[in-house]
Amino acid sequence: MSTTKYLQNLKSDLPASIVVFFVALPLCLGIALASGAPPFAGIIAGIIGGIVVGALSGSQIGVSGPAAGLAAIVLASISELGYETFLAAAVIAGVIQIVFGVVRLGVIGYYFPSSVIKGMLVGIGIIIFTKQIPHFFGLDKDPQGDWMFFQLDGETTFSEIGKIGEFISPGATIIAVISLAILLLWSNVLVKKSKVFHLIQGPLVAVVVGILYYYFTQDNTVYGIANEHLVNVPVPSSMDDFFGQFTFPDFSDLGNFSVWITAFTIALVASLETLLCVEATDKLDPQKRVTPTNRELLAQGTGNVLSSLIGGLPITQVIVRSSANVQSGGRTKMSAIIHGFFLLISVISIPTILNMIPNSVLAAILLIVGYKLANPKTFAAMWKAGWRQFIPFIATVIVLYFNFLAGVGVGLAIGIVFTLYQSFKNSHFLHKKEAEVDNQHKINMTFAEEVTFFNKATILKELDSIPEDTFLEIDVRNTVYLDHDVIEILEDFGTKAKNRNIYIKLYSQRGTVENPDSFIEFFKRKKLQSA
Numbered sequence: 001m002s003t004t005k006y007l008q009n010l011k012s013d014l015p016a017s018i019v020v021f022f023v024a025l026p027l028c029l030g031i032a033l034a035s036g037a038p039p040f041a042g043i044i045a046g047i048i049g050g051i052v053v054g055a056l057s058g059s060q061i062g063v064s065g066p067a068a069g070l071a072a073i074v075l076a077s078i079s080e081l082g083y084e085t086f087l088a089a090a091v092i093a094g095v096i097q098i099v100f101g102v103v104r105l106g107v108i109g110y111y112f113p114s115s116v117i118k119g120m121l122v123g124i125g126i127i128i129f130t131k132q133i134p135h136f137f138g139l140d141k142d143p144q145g146d147w148m149f150f151q152l153d154g155e156t157t158f159s160e161i162g163k164i165g166e167f168i169s170p171g172a173t174i175i176a177v178i179s180l181a182i183l184l185l186w187s188n189v190l191v192k193k194s195k196v197f198h199l200i201q202g203p204l205v206a207v208v209v210g211i212l213y214y215y216f217t218q219d220n221t222v223y224g225i226a227n228e229h230l231v232n233v234p235v236p237s238s239m240d241d242f243f244g245q246f247t248f249p250d251f252s253d254l255g256n257f258s259v260w261i262t263a264f265t266i267a268l269v270a271s272l273e274t275l276l277c278v279e280a281t282d283k284l285d286p287q288k289r290v291t292p293t294n295r296e297l298l299a300q301g302t303g304n305v306l307s308s309l310i311g312g313l314p315i316t317q318v319i320v321r322s323s324a325n326v327q328s329g330g331r332t333k334m335s336a337i338i339h340g341f342f343l344l345i346s347v348i349s350i351p352t353i354l355n356m357i358p359n360s361v362l363a364a365i366l367l368i369v370g371y372k373l374a375n376p377k378t379f380a381a382m383w384k385a386g387w388r389q390f391i392p393f394i395a396t397v398i399v400l401y402f403n404f405l406a407g408v409g410v411g412l413a414i415g416i417v418f419t420l421y422q423s424f425k426n427s428h429f430l431h432k433k434e435a436e437v438d439n440q441h442k443i444n445m446t447f448a449e450e451v452t453f454f455n456k457a458t459i460l461k462e463l464d465s466i467p468e469d470t471f472l473e474i475d476v477r478n479t480v481y482l483d484h485d486v487i488e489i490l491e492d493f494g495t496k497a498k499n500r501n502i503y504i505k506l507y508s509q510r511g512t513v514e515n516p517d518s519f520i521e522f523f524k525r526k527k528l529q530s531a
Contacts, residue, residue: 009331015201016330017338020063021346022207023324023369024050024339025354026231026362030145031066034152035074037083037313040234040245042066042145043347044312048303050340053315054333056299058292062281063321063336064303066313068147069273069404070266074313077262085259087249090308092263093270097301100271106293109275110457114485115389116411117280118378119396123407124319125373126397127157128366134160135363136176138169138229144359149402169360171225175213176360179206183368201328203365210361211353231357233347242348247311266304269405270316274300276408277317284326288492290464324369388418389484415453441467446475453485463493468500475507482523490519 006013024046032042049064057064078086100106127147135144142151142160149157186202217224236242253259278291296317303315325335346354382393392415400407433444443466451459466472474490476482494516497504506513506522516522 006332006334010334011199012329012331013335014338015199015204016325016328016335017342019201019203019328019365020321020325020330020335020339021342022203022357022362023365024063024065024321024343025233025346025357026144026359027068027318027320028066028145028343029232030143031068031071032145032313033143034068034071034146034148035066035313036078037074038245038247038311039232040347041247041311041313043233043343044246044310045307045315047340047344048307048312049315049318050336050338050343052306052340053299053303053317054336054340056295056302057317057333057336058295058299059278059281059317060287060289060291060332061285061322061325061330061335062278062291062296062317062333063325063339064274064300064315064317065321066145067270067273067316067318068145070269070314070316071146072148073262073265073269077266080258081253081256081262082250083247084250085253085256086262087247087308087311088251088254089259089262090266090314091249091251091305092260093266093314094301094304094306094308096263096267097271097297097304099301100267101294101297101301104294105271106275106295106297107457108272109279109293110460111454112276112279112408112412113392113415113453114283114488115382115385115393116396116408116415117276117283118382119393119411120276120400120408121280121283121319121323122374122378122393123397123400125370125375127370127401128320129370129374130157130161132363132366132370134164135359136173136180136367137164137167138172138176138225138360139164139167140229140359141167144362147404169225169229171213171217171220171223172229172358172360174223175210175225175358176364178213179210179361179364180367182206182209183364187368198329203328206361206364207357210358211356214356214358225358225360229359231354231359231362233351233354235351235355245311249308266314270300270304270314271297272405273316277319277322280319281317281322281326284323286326287331288495290460319373320366320369323373324365327369327372385484392418440471441469442471442473444473444475447479447482449478449480451479451481451486452483455483456485456489459486460489463489466500466502468502470500471503471505472497473505473507477507477509487519487523494519 028042028046029039032039045066053064077089081089131147141153142155146152151160182205183202186197190197214225234245236245274296275293278293278296282291300315307313307315382390392411395414396407396411399410435442504515506516513522
């Protein structure tokens with residue numbers, strides 16, 4: 001994308017970056033606490049994830065930073081190795097990720113079924129929503145960023161919610177309700193009234209109102225907000241104190257086998273989480289752009305090397321920040337990059353003001369993010385898509401609530417079993433012919449009798465390689481089984497084809513259609529079996 005395009009989209013990306021900044025700030029601090037690392041380590045990871053990974057990544061709307069999914073691994077590794085030696089292992093992990101990108105292992109991300117990815121989004125949405133309920137009412141014993149069902153403080157997500165009545169903070173609850181009202185009013189009413197409300201985002205207004213509420217009620221013993229219910233950014237007393245927060249890796253213990261085990265574990269888990277989030281974020285993208293996964297691994301590896309060299313936590317692409325970016329209107333990678341600069345500038349220049357933000361205000365913002373990810377309409381849509389889509393979806397949602405990777409693994413296993421049950425092996429799933437007819441570039445794609453989600457990567461690559469101003473014929477007349485994931489790829493391609501002046505003619509068992517408005521609706525009407 002050209003510099004001009006980035007500048008043209010700045011009016012959308014700048015407000016979105018502010019929202020992502022306010023979402024990222026407490027998560028960076030909370031994940032650091034959950035990982036047993038210094039709070040500033042989370043800020044470093046957020047800054048590097050925004051500026052460096054954002055600049056190198058091919059994802060236009062993905063946002064990277066410290067990952068909650070790695071917190072348990074990091075906590076155990078720091079306890080075993082010590083922080084400086086752990087940082088050395090994390091540097092090695094970044095190098096391994098770069099190697100993954102060079103040998104093109106990013107293609108793995110294309111082999112996760114759509115039902116599992118949607119289940120992951122919904123499951124994470126439910127986790128975000130339920131985890132924010134205690135913070136909304138002022139119960140902040142469990143740090144922001146601890147997404148595990150079995151919490152660090154010995155409670156579970158459910159038991160924590162059950163204790164709200166014992167620890168409710170009137171001041172935190174009042175400003176949370178006010179903030180939630182502002183957010184709902186902004187998104188449902190005011191944005192429809194004037195373009196001004198698109199430029200000035202509701203979350204920014206809610207945060208400002210929260211700071212003012214704290215300032216004017218801080219001496220009130222009933223309605224004031226105690227310090228433990230506020231954001232807690234480290235406040236250096238001097239530049240020497242600021243630079244003293246950086247920690248550097250100790251490479252003297254590289255002969256320790258545990259260092260290499262830790263490095264490979266972080267590299268594998270971070271890469272898998274990133275590829276899953278890339279696939280999920282691409283589905284959230286209104287423009288249906290496709291992130292180059294090998295480039296993403298290179299970007300993530302570079303970010304992890306730099307973050308670890310100066311004391312930061314490991315980085316992955318993160319769905320919470322990415323979805324907040326999409327929901328706030330972010331259109332290009334500039335929103336991720338700018339949010340990284342906001343983190344850097346704010347912790348240097350205004351840490352005291354940041355420490356006046358109530359956690360309950362940020363909880364209100366994240367409640368909206370969680371609800372939009374776990375929208376009940378998604379459950380209805382997956383149910384209508386058929387049992388082969390719904391069962392892997394709901395299994396992923398349920399298991400992921402208790403363990404992220406286990407949820408994805410269970411959903412993937414069920415999806416594979418269904419596919420193997422449904423399909424018989426056919427190696428020639430796609431035949432492509434190109435020709436020049438009447439000075440027009442013409443491509444014919446003939447699908448085989450059986451096309452499953454295993455074929456996603458190749459079909460996606462073939463469609464993305466089609467040049468502009470092309471006449472494309474898609475022939476599915478002999479196709480008995482067309483997987484729902486492949487139909488979704490065609491659906492997304494239909495949107496991009498209009499922008500690239502690609503004319504589509506679809507041949508099916510029941511007739512021919514030109515430039516279909518919706519491939520999903522078309523295949524629902526036709527008696528072509530799909531999952």
